[in-house]
Amino acid sequence: MIVTVVGTQFGDEGKGRVVDSYGDRADVVVRYQGGDNAGHTVVADGEEYKLSLVPSGAVRGTVGLLGPGCVVNPETLVSEVDGLRERGLDPDVRVARRAHxxxxxxxxxxxxxxxxxxxxxxxxxxxxxxxxxxxxxxxxxxxxxxxxxxxxxxxxxxxxxxxxxxxxxxxxxxxxxxxxxxxxxxxxxxxxxxxxxxxxLDEEAMTVNAERYLVERREAGDRILLEGAQGTGLDVDHGTYPYVTSSNPTAGYAATGSSLGV
Missing domain, CATH: 1.10.300.10 (Adenylosuccinate Synthetase, subunit A, domain 2)
Structure with missing residues (x-):
């Protein structure tokens, strides 16, 4: 099963809460676009976690994958992973080798x-x-x-x-x-x-061929949740240009940005 969560306005519609609610039912949560410009708050076991890059599912023991459609600040990635570990979590975060x-x-x-x-x-x-x-x-x-x-x-x-x-x-x-x-x-x-x-990243085996990885997970029957950042109104092609982000938060890009549609 594959589910995509998309914002239909300008971000801050509550996507994070939806992903947070359903994230523990997924086996893999995939961010398919954007970077560390999209903050979200996750509440798990009474604890609140503020993230801007790491997929929210990683807080709940679910694999969090940053797809090739994302742009990755490695300093933010390392900081957020280390921050979660300092709070007693063991996040399983993967990054597509094709992500910029x-x-x-x-x-x-x-x-x-x-x-x-x-x-x-x-x-x-x-x-x-x-x-x-x-x-x-x-x-x-x-x-x-x-x-x-x-x-x-x-x-x-x-x-x-x-x-x-x-x-x-x-x-x-x-x-x-x-x-x-x-x-x-x-x-x-x-x-x-x-x-x-x-x-x-290499020592911790965090990088993956996202296409191969997700195909294998899908064929194994795993549940995959695709998580968009921002919203439709900020889409570079369909939003209120030029007051938009530089990627495509819309549902159509989920297939490409995750690599599942390749």
Whole structure:
């Protein structure tokens, strides 16, 4: 059985409560789009947990999978997993290797562009978490994927192309002092940081081929719940553009963003 939960307004419709109510009946809960810009609160055994990236089912002993349609900030992921462990839980969180990575330069550029838009009165109301710039890089075929973090040579190759271009964009277009952001624009520092995240994900066997993983779970008769973030009104294609998110929260994208429809 596969069930999809979608918001039909602008987010905050109560999706989290629905997923929270049905999550313990599912074997796998899959986030299929968005990143750590969608907070949700889960209550389990009288305890309240606030999450922004980890699928809510992970709090209830259900596998939580971030699908390839998501953009993943590895720092947020690690922080939330560690936070749950500190509270006595053992969350089973998996991440699609094809999901794209939010790097520090994405967050810096997100804030810089929103500030520039604000000066012209055309700001979009971004959360500043790098979601939009990461989806831009995905479409522009210059993004980093979770699987790239597991291959040091490939990661280095990707960064050697993208970091200089991001540095020039920040400095020459948005007048950012890149020296104030070594974590975002120093290639070696960024490589070390992302490599460490890759090693952590690999050591804990958190990364998966999402398509294969979900097909196997479905064929085994497991119940799969697909969890959308935001809502229809914020869909990049069907929402109140340009005041939208950078992905597709609608039901149609659930098949692609989870990989079940591939």
């Amino acid at each position: 990575v939010i790097a520090p330069y994405h967050r810096v550029l997100d804030g810089a562009e929103e500030a520039a838009k604000s000066d012209e009165g055309v700001e979009a109301g971004t959360t500043g978490r790098g979601i939009g710039p990461t989806y831009e890089d995905k479409a522009g075929r210059r993004g980093l994927r979770v699987g790239d973090l597991l291959d040091s040579d490939l990661l280095r190759q990707r960064l050697e192309y993208v970091v200089p271009t991001k540095r020039r964009l920040a400095r020459d277009v948005f007048d950012v002092d890149v020296g104030d952001h070594p974590e975002a624009f120093d290639l070696d520092a960024l490589y070390d940081r992302l490599s460490a995240h890759g090693e952590r």
